Amino acid sequence: MTSTLQDLAVQLFDAGAVRLEDIEAKVGRRTPIYFDLRVIVSHPKLMVAVSHQLEKLIKDVHHDMICGVPYAALPLAVVISINTDRPMIMKRKETKLYATKKLLEGVYEKNQTCLVVEDVVTSGGSLLETVETLRKEGLIVTHAVIVLEREQGGASVLEANGITVKSLFTLTNLVRMLHKAGRIDNDTVELIFDHIKECQFGTKDNLE
Known part of the structure; x- marks a missing residue:
């Protein structure tokens, strides 16, 4: 799996x-490395490869359905739903202003378990917002699967709210993989590692 993730890291780069x-x-701080998973919608094979690795992480996690955090994680949630034959629901960015006025789209029942899919966790705020919406609808949310955990406190915030986070990459091991592959030089590695230490989130006040 490690070699596969190494290749995947290079492909993403x-x-x-x-x-x-x-x-x-997004949170108003500057960063020397930016992760934009939205671009993979233009790379179908890469999107399938990322989804396949996420599927491995959730193999032993009980869930009745899947919900992707809008919008970057939605394509991944769709691929995982199709590959695993697991129902999917969608959270709207804003409540529908006409007809049913729903915030969640899809078929679900109270006390069903929903797995959340996210692309990147920094402070954890976007994912937590989705979790809170799901829980208000009576769904059980205990796990989230993500592509990148930036190691800036978001995972701890989520765990404090009863969510176990499983990630393909931490920022540290992603940077090490890219350095090994010659995509990042020593100075950039040091700059990113310093950034991880300096930029930490730990309260709900600054979640995004």
């Missing part, structure tokens, strides 16, 4: 899903 630049992240 080459596809532009991992970008090395000084950029302002």
